[in-house]
Amino acid sequence: MAIEDVAPARGGGISGAGRGSQESHEAPSPHGSLVDPYVGRYAARAQEMVASEIRALFAVAARPEIVSLAGGMPYITALPLDAVGEMAGQLVADRGAVALQYMSAQGDPGLRECICDVMALEGIRAHPDEVVVTIGSQQALDLITRIFVNPGDVVLAEGPSYVGALGTFASYQANVIHVPMDDDGLIPEALAETLTRLAGQGQPVKFLYTVPSFHNPGGVTLSVERRARVLEICQRAGLLVIEDNPYGLLGFDGEPLRALRADDAHGVVYLGTFSKTIAPGLRVGWALAPPGIRDKLVLAAEAAVLCHSSLAQLMVREYLTGQPWREQVKVFRELYRERRDAMLEALAAVMPDGCRWTRPAGGFYVWLQLPPGLNSKAMLPRAISSRVAYVPGTGFYADGSGAEHLRLSYCFPEPGRIREGVRRLAEVVGTEIELRSTFGAVPAGYRPSGAGPTMLTGPAGSDTQQ
Amino acid sequence: MSDLGHVLILAGGLSAEREVSLRSGSRLRDALREAGVDADIADADAGLIPAITSDPPSAVFPAIHGAYGEDGSIQEVLALLGVPFVGAAAEACRFAFDKPVAKAVAHAAGLATPASVTLPKETFHDLGATAVLERIVATLGLPLFVKPARGGSALGATRVDTAAELPGAMISCFAYGDSALIERCVVGTEIAVGVLDLGEGPQALPAVEIHPLSGGYDYAARYTAGQTRFWTPARLSADEAAAAAAAAVTAHRALGLRDLSRTDLIISGGQVFFLEVNVAPGMTETSTLPMAMEAAGRALGITCRDLLGIAAARGS
Numbered sequence: 159m160a161i162e163d164v165a166p167a168r169g170g171g172i173s174g175a176g177r178g179s180q181e182s183h184e185a186p187s188p189h190g191s192l193v194d195p196y197v198g199r200y201a202a203r204a205q206e207m208v209a210s211e212i213r214a215l216f217a218v219a220a221r222p223e224i225v226s227l228a229g230g231m232p233y234i235t236a237l238p239l240d241a242v243g244e245m246a247g248q249l250v251a252d253r254g255a256v257a258l259q260y261m262s263a264q265g266d267p268g269l270r271e272c273i274c275d276v277m278a279l280e281g282i283r284a285h286p287d288e289v290v291v292t293i294g295s296q297q298a299l300d301l302i303t304r305i306f307v308n309p310g311d312v313v314l315a316e317g318p319s320y321v322g323a324l325g326t327f328a329s330y331q332a333n334v335i336h337v338p339m340d341d342d343g344l345i346p347e348a349l350a351e352t353l354t355r356l357a358g359q360g361q362p363v364k365f366l367y368t369v370p371s372f373h374n375p376g377g378v379t380l381s382v383e384r385r386a387r388v389l390e391i392c393q394r395a396g397l398l399v400i401e402d403n404p405y406g407l408l409g410f411d412g413e414p415l416r417a418l419r420a421d422d423a424h425g426v427v428y429l430g431t432f433s434k435t436i437a438p439g440l441r442v443g444w445a446l447a448p449p450g451i452r453d454k455l456v457l458a459a460e461a462a463v464l465c466h467s468s469l470a471q472l473m474v475r476e477y478l479t480g481q482p483w484r485e486q487v488k489v490f491r492e493l494y495r496e497r498r499d500a501m502l503e504a505l506a507a508v509m510p511d512g513c514r515w516t517r518p519a520g521g522f523y524v525w526l527q528l529p530p531g532l533n534s535k536a537m538l539p540r541a542i543s544s545r546v547a548y549v550p551g552t553g554f555y556a557d558g559s560g561a562e563h564l565r566l567s568y569c570f571p572e573p574g575r576i577r578e579g580v581r582r583l584a585e586v587v588g589t590e591i592e593l594r595s596t597f598g599a600v601p602a603g604y605r606p607s608g609a610g611p612t613m614l615t616g617p618a619g620s621d622t623q624q
Numbered sequence: 625m626s627d628l629g630h631v632l633i634l635a636g637g638l639s640a641e642r643e644v645s646l647r648s649g650s651r652l653r654d655a656l657r658e659a660g661v662d663a664d665i666a667d668a669d670a671g672l673i674p675a676i677t678s679d680p681p682s683a684v685f686p687a688i689h690g691a692y693g694e695d696g697s698i699q700e701v702l703a704l705l706g707v708p709f710v711g712a713a714a715e716a717c718r719f720a721f722d723k724p725v726a727k728a729v730a731h732a733a734g735l736a737t738p739a740s741v742t743l744p745k746e747t748f749h750d751l752g753a754t755a756v757l758e759r760i761v762a763t764l765g766l767p768l769f770v771k772p773a774r775g776g777s778a779l780g781a782t783r784v785d786t787a788a789e790l791p792g793a794m795i796s797c798f799a800y801g802d803s804a805l806i807e808r809c810v811v812g813t814e815i816a817v818g819v820l821d822l823g824e825g826p827q828a829l830p831a832v833e834i835h836p837l838s839g840g841y842d843y844a845a846r847y848t849a850g851q852t853r854f855w856t857p858a859r860l861s862a863d864e865a866a867a868a869a870a871a872a873v874t875a876h877r878a879l880g881l882r883d884l885s886r887t888d889l890i891i892s893g894g895q896v897f898f899l900e901v902n903v904a905p906g907m908t909e910t911s912t913l914p915m916a917m918e919a920a921g922r923a924l925g926i927t928c929r930d931l932l933g934i935a936a937a938r939g940s
Contacts, residue, residue, distance in 0.1 A: 208848040214641070214643045214777075214779075217642045223669070533795075539799040596753050598754070
């Protein structure tokens with residue numbers, strides 16, 4: 159082999175692979191390089207922040223060639239964008255000196271009044287002073303966790319639970335314990351049992367995080383009867399409830415459900431957002447909290463961001479006072495209902511035997527259970543190759559379970575695309591079933607769902623393909 | 625500004641390596657612009673052909689990893705469009721991208737490569753997976769490495785230490801492709817050797833030694849700074865370094881590659897084993913080819929500008 163096959167080195171010398179064995183090569187650093195010189199200095203909470211195959215696959219899912227049933231993007235194209243644009247222009251022209259200025263960390267008082275009117279639709283009676291405006295409800299979650307949770311503290315959450323909340327809890331090193339759900343939402347008996355067990359272990363619980371209406375990712379809703387029981391259990395245990403209700407006004411059947419907060423002003427912190435009823439790009443959400451918690455939230459918000467976007471807050475206020483926003487929410491509801499129907503019909507028509515899924519009465523998501531032994535995470539690359547995307551169930555658990563589940567969203571793609579996406583998914587699942595039967599084994603890294611939900615069907619009966 | 629004119633970097637694509645490719649592409653664009661080149665990024669989508677035909681670039685730098693980018697497809701299209709591009713021509717890419725084919729070519733050229741078998745999923749289905757896998761373990765022994773026959777970034781690749789892990793590894797592998805390469809796992813020093821041909825024949829860059837802190841050079845270890853320790857040049861004896869350089873150049877030549885490539889090797893017991901070769905090597909902050917260029921005193925932007933110049937002069 160030719161020994162002249164080496165590249166010229168720095169300064170014309172020979173480096174590395176050396177021009178033949180007689181040449182000495184540049185001495186490597188004794189410690190090598192980790193590329194990032196700050197390794198070793200990061201906080202423990204940054205240790206888990208690493209590149210992941212799943213993220214890489216989602217980068218592909220964002221391409222228009224892929225039918226993405228993965229993301230939960232609201233369909234903001236349905237907004238009257240011209241009117242909103244005109245409103246924003248007028249706002250800056252007329253009140254720019256306020257809209258572009260700093261503001262109090264608690265948020266614009268006028269907007270907080272509007273927020274109380276919005277919450278009244280869910281039976282909540284609240285005073286604007288009790289409201290703290292936040293950057294989406296995600297920031298409210300962050301602030302709540304910041305003021306309550308020390309590393310290792312126990313937080314209860316439904317299993318599965320909203321991935322963004324789990325991310326926040328993880329960043330504060332909370333110990334998340336899941337409480338199972340069924341078709342009627344969180345199971346009160348399981349909640350009571352979990353609290354008893356933890357009390358027996360001497361583990362105090364900081365709060366229960368729950369999405370009672372049109373759950374993300376579960377697609378189920380806590381029944382009216384259970385709402386009272388969950389509140390009673392929490393009151394008895396002195397347990398704070400964090401009620402996250404982004405989809406409350408997006409129910410497909412009748413009037414909005416009564417919020418947990420409507421029946422307990424002292425034991426519930428309510429989180430709301432305009433991300434689904436107006437637009438997520440505004441990043442305006444809020445927390446409604448008892449006075450002590452509210453004061454801490456305001457101080458925490460001030461420390462985190464000084465104040466929120468005045469412009470975004472005043473835009474939302476203008477929108478709520480000057481635009482027919484209730485009618486617009488109705489438009490969204492009808493649009494999402496049509497898409498939900500398209501997804502449920504397509505699932506019923508094409509999914510292989512052994513798949514089960516929930517039938518959401520509102521919101522954005524269907525939670526699908528694969529036949530036993532299949533692994534939604536391991537299957538995702540094949541789905542992406544077949545040009546359909548979903549979110550593997552493991553992301554919605556803090557304990558590694560959820561492999562047999564996946565989340566499908568119907569909010570963004572139009573009905574025709576939803577049907578095509580489900581058709582592609584059914585083929586992918588079919589191939590995966592065949593592969594599994596060939597190898598008679600579960601993929602590497604597979605973990606059973608454990609105490610995950612055993613969700614059965616929606617009100618319409620069996621969701622298992624006949 | 626260089627006299628190269630407008631060049632296009634192809635990045636993105638629809639494979640699982642899209643994100644890595646976008647990172648490679650944007651780093652390459654910044655480096656080229658710093659070197660005075662008028663460089664832009666284009667994705668391989670429906671807008672590409674109209675963009676190239678309406679405003680033909682002087683040369684294209686393909687930085688799409690994985691299928692479509694390294695299997696010769698994009699190179700074939702660029703040739704059809706008559707646009708000069710950096711790197712191997714379509715046919716050579718097809719051979720290089722297919723790991724079993726590349727191994728066979730490298731072996732025929734005198735390189736050692738770990739013993740392996742390549743089988744499509746249908747074989748396991750038709751003949752019975754248990755019997756086939758038993759035979760594989762009996763023949764190749766353990767540990768094994770299972771990887772998609774085509775693909776990169778360790779996606780779908782699993783090290784298997786016990787026979788019980790093999791079926792799961794096969795399923796993970798078949799999620800990324802329909803054919804699996806099952807290779808004897810050679811334990812040794814893992815290195816990557818870049819090869820550049822700047823007009824005077826292919827020459828090896830200093831070897832980069834790869835030491836993932838978690839043990840396996842998986843996706844997280846590849847693309848999270850701090851998860852892998854790199855030594856450039858690798859901690860090899862002069863003989864080993866020369867043998868590794870020679871092996872990379874041999875693979876580059878035997879596979880008929882052009883301009884640049886990166887060969888992944890294992891050095892075990894003083895012997896160099898060929899694993900695979902990449903025709904559109906990663907250019908991210910944690911990729912080994914730019915590290916090797918830097919160790920050789922070559923700036924990424926200037927080197928890639930020179931490669932584009934060579935491609936432009938070569939023509940389509």
